[in-house]
Amino acid sequence: MSTFRWIATCLAVALGGLVMAEESPMLGEPVDADTLARVDFTILPNGDGLPAGSGTAIRGAAVYQQHCIACHGEEASGGVNDALVGGHGSLATDSPKKTVGSYWPYATTVFDYIRRAMPLQEPGRLSSDEIYAVTAYILHLNGIVEQDAELDAESLPLVKMPNRDGFVWDYSP
Amino acid sequence: MDDDTTEVVAGNGLLDRRLFLRGGLAGGTVLLTAKAGGVEREDWMKAPGAPMDEIGEPSPHESHVKRTSVRSSPGTTGTGVSFTPHEHLDGIITPSRLHFERHHSGVPDIDPGRHRLIIHGLVERPLSFDLNALGRYPTVSGINFLECSGNSGAALAPNPVQAPLSAVHGLVAGSEWGGVPLSILLDEVGVKAEAKWIIADGADSPMMSRSVPLDKAMDDALVALYQNGERLRPSNGYPMRLFLPGWEGNMSVKWLRTIKVTDQPAMTKDETSKYSDLQKDGSAKLFSFPMGVKSVITSPSHGLTLGPAGIYQISGIAWSGAGKIARVEISVDGGSSWADAALDQHVLSKSLTRFRSAWRWNGAKSIIMSRATDEQGSVQPSREQLLTNRSPGFFYHYNGIQAWQVAENGEVTNVYV
Numbered sequence: 296m297s298t299f300r301w302i303a304t305c306l307a308v309a310l311g312g313l314v315m316a317e318e319s320p321m322l323g324e325p326v327d328a329d330t331l332a333r334v335d336f337t338i339l340p341n342g343d344g345l346p347a348g349s350g351t352a353i354r355g356a357a358v359y360q361q362h363c364i365a366c367h368g369e370e371a372s373g374g375v376n377d378a379l380v381g382g383h384g385s386l387a388t389d390s391p392k393k394t395v396g397s398y399w400p401y402a403t404t405v406f407d408y409i410r411r412a413m414p415l416q417e418p419g420r421l422s423s424d425e426i427y428a429v430t431a432y433i434l435h436l437n438g439i440v441e442q443d444a445e446l447d448a449e450s451l452p453l454v455k456m457p458n459r460d461g462f463v464w465d466y467s468p
Numbered sequence: 469m470d471d472d473t474t475e476v477v478a479g480n481g482l483l484d485r486r487l488f489l490r491g492g493l494a495g496g497t498v499l500l501t502a503k504a505g506g507v508e509r510e511d512w513m514k515a516p517g518a519p520m521d522e523i524g525e526p527s528p529h530e531s532h533v534k535r536t537s538v539r540s541s542p543g544t545t546g547t548g549v550s551f552t553p554h555e556h557l558d559g560i561i562t563p564s565r566l567h568f569e570r571h572h573s574g575v576p577d578i579d580p581g582r583h584r585l586i587i588h589g590l591v592e593r594p595l596s597f598d599l600n601a602l603g604r605y606p607t608v609s610g611i612n613f614l615e616c617s618g619n620s621g622a623a624l625a626p627n628p629v630q631a632p633l634s635a636v637h638g639l640v641a642g643s644e645w646g647g648v649p650l651s652i653l654l655d656e657v658g659v660k661a662e663a664k665w666i667i668a669d670g671a672d673s674p675m676m677s678r679s680v681p682l683d684k685a686m687d688d689a690l691v692a693l694y695q696n697g698e699r700l701r702p703s704n705g706y707p708m709r710l711f712l713p714g715w716e717g718n719m720s721v722k723w724l725r726t727i728k729v730t731d732q733p734a735m736t737k738d739e740t741s742k743y744s745d746l747q748k749d750g751s752a753k754l755f756s757f758p759m760g761v762k763s764v765i766t767s768p769s770h771g772l773t774l775g776p777a778g779i780y781q782i783s784g785i786a787w788s789g790a791g792k793i794a795r796v797e798i799s800v801d802g803g804s805s806w807a808d809a810a811l812d813q814h815v816l817s818k819s820l821t822r823f824r825s826a827w828r829w830n831g832a833k834s835i836i837m838s839r840a841t842d843e844q845g846s847v848q849p850s851r852e853q854l855l856t857n858r859s860p861g862f863f864y865h866y867n868g869i870q871a872w873q874v875a876e877n878g879e880v881t882n883v884y885v
Binding site (some may be wrong): 321331339401465468 | 541542543544547548572573586587588589593595596597598602604606637652653655656657664665667668669673674675680682683684715725726728732734735736737738739740741744746749750751752753754756757803832859860861872
């Protein structure tokens with residue numbers, strides 16, 4: 296019995312049947328496809344949810360210079376905020392360095408992170424093309440994709456991150 | 469009470485936990501012999517006091533009780549933390565204004581009239597709920613802790629951090645959370661058979677997002693609207709947040725905006741990069757959701773200095789993401805001997821539980837600690853056990869035993885034993 300039905304049952308008993316046991320308020324408004332598309336930010340590791348658009352590391356370098364370098368430093372080596380490169384091969388050592396390149400298992404997460412949250416002071420200002428491009432740039436700096444590799448909804452999920460197989464699920468529904 | 473009849477239950481003067489409950493300390497009261505005839509009034513008794521007020525504020529004498537270590541990542545204003553000052557609190561409910569914070573880019577200023585919760589994905593009918601609609605659903609409330617998975621991470625430092633308790637263990641708090649069971653809303657949208665996860669997004673500027681197993685969402689998840697009887701505060705997710713009892717705090721997404729039902733986790737934002745546990749062999753555990761059994765003595769603790777030798781209360785909080793606290797043991801001799809603490813009346817599942825003991829401190833240097841066991845039989849590990857084979861890159865889910873050293877002068881410091 297779901298929690299609601301349980302409550303409803305209790306109310307039904309208490310109020311002499313004013314609320315029926317299997318009834319649900321049903322107060323949600325239907326949502327049209329347009330609205331859904333606008334609020335749905337979810338991107339799955341298989342690429343489901345990635346928007347149209349594309350970009351290469353060459354273009355991404357310019358996006359990075361303009362929007363990211365102030366906080367993440369020259370070539371994403373770290374500045375005021377996190378380094379986005381390096382740490383490769385360090386995870387099993389005494390000084391592990393977890394970065395996008397050394398630790399993150401899915402390239403789609405890089406796109407997801409930037410689209411949701413970066414640049415920190417003005418999230419939402421980059422176009423999809425710019426996000427693909429700056430994602431390509433960060434992956435290129437980590438030696439994961441070529442400088443001229445075109446990333447888009449098809450190719451991004453196929454990028455194999457170095458630590459792709461490094462995660463073990465502690466919970467399986 | 470006469471010292472001779474006070475029951476010592478463990479080494480270095482730990483007394484029977486029932487000492488306070490029996491009112492055994494009343495023997496210290498001095499009987500007045502000469503009656504003064506009822507003429508004395510303190511200054512504040514000589515004229516009417518302050519009038520009623522719309523909002524009750526804490527006494528100005530308590531203005532030192534504030535969230536501590538309020539800090540942000542370099543160059544940001546809202547990417548950071550503030551800690552609950554448990555060293556000054558008692559009971560199992562944390563005042564909402566002192567509930568710790570962990571934000572990833574500030575607290576959004578949400579217009580409750582415009583805010584919607586949209587549930588979609590693998591469902592029969594996507595639906596949008598505004599605050600008025602949610603207010604008409606049957607709500608439930610529960611008293612539960614909320615703990616950031618990074619709480620107590622400071623206890624991993626090679627040397628004990630010498631700062632008030634809250635700077636180490638202040639990312640946990642207890643509240644009464646009220647709201648609509650998420651299972652009702654999921655029933656209404658009609659979850660499809662292949663669904664296994666939900667992806668919850670917040671309406672903050674970095675759009676916090678976490679994947680939550682559908683079984684948890686259907687079990688005890690809430691769309692919380694109330695905290696401690698009032699509407700959520702902005703720093704706790706106003707006007708609505710996800711609340712997942714017992715699980716790492718980050719998953720209880722604040723300012724809840726969308727829930728997408730899926731057949732797999734989305735590996736969102738910080739889900740893999742931050743909220744995963746690196747192991748010694750370089751692999752990482754993902755989805756270690758429940759918070760482990762844990763306790764900490766809040767009084768005496770770092771920064772609270774004991775007066776002269778004599779009888780003191782030892783008090784603290786214990787909690788477990790797996791259910792109720794079964795027992796809390798106290799040692800005042802550095803772990804050589806232990807005895808059970810008394811648990812306050814409210815021993816609730818996935819909630820802070822208040823424990824208390826009595827100690828006759830003889831004025832000598834002593835190490836005091838607490839060890840909790842939950843109803844599943846899990847026992848809080850020592851710091852040493854916890855760190856065995858732990859990668860230095862594994863920062864979260866620290867639940868080791870906390871030890872405090874009381875010096876001869878009564879000063880309390882943080883120590884590793």
